[in-house]
Amino acid sequence: MSTTIKVIVFDLDGTLYEDTHHFAYYAKRIEEKLSEDKREKFRSDYEAVLSGHHPLKIGSVYDVQRDLILLVRDGVVKEAYHWDGTKLTANEIQTIYPNKITVNLDNMFSIGDLWWVPSSIGRHYGLNNEDTYQAFLETRKYMMSPQFQMKPINGLLETLTEIRDDIKLVLMTNSPKPDSEVILEKLGLSMCFHKKIFEAGKPVKTAERFEWIARIYAVRFDEIMSVGDNLLNDIIPARNLGCKTIYIDSHKIGNEESADIVVDKLKDSLEVLRKLANPLH
């Protein structure tokens, strides 16, 4: 990497830890909010998504209002499926989506990570945004409790400690502050960041946030590196501005072109991060 990186922006969930057992808890909280006759259907859909036997997949988009699952490239709907897997024809797609679509956090979900799977299935079975957000908050509360044990990524704390004198480290997460701070504490990373942005509103506000970061640190976009596991939230908007990117593609939905560096796990990029601070070593 030829330019000097002066700021690294890290996502939190799915990036700074790899634990996934809280998703089962989250799915359970959503299931409980459904009427009894829908719970079994919810469970079997959730299992089907996890095992790859459902049209809803990480990397797809869920149109809540039309109850359609979309495959989208650059905003253009390329394929669309009903919940049962029936594919829409090109004509039908053209009629329903004549223009580019924009994802949002209310009714056009980018299924960018596992957080979106239980909530989308819950919405399909009639829950509203408040119900699923409530389940999310209950899950974050559980994650704050001592019962939820987390496994820090080997070498991460050491790496961040080593580079933080040379490079500004920013945490930028969509999650609220209280639970995120507890998670950082559990991971031993509380003291690592120069700045922490909570409830960041990615992807809608990603660009705005990066512009702010560039301004406060007086750096160019190509001197900022964005590290995250969600292509749409963490990578594409940062890349469009000219930032460097490391994409943690644990679900294998991208390819080598998706970011400057693509890894399965953050651990595989620690050496790269260390070299950013000491380019000669």
Ligand SMILES: [Mg+2]
């Ligand atoms: Mg994430």
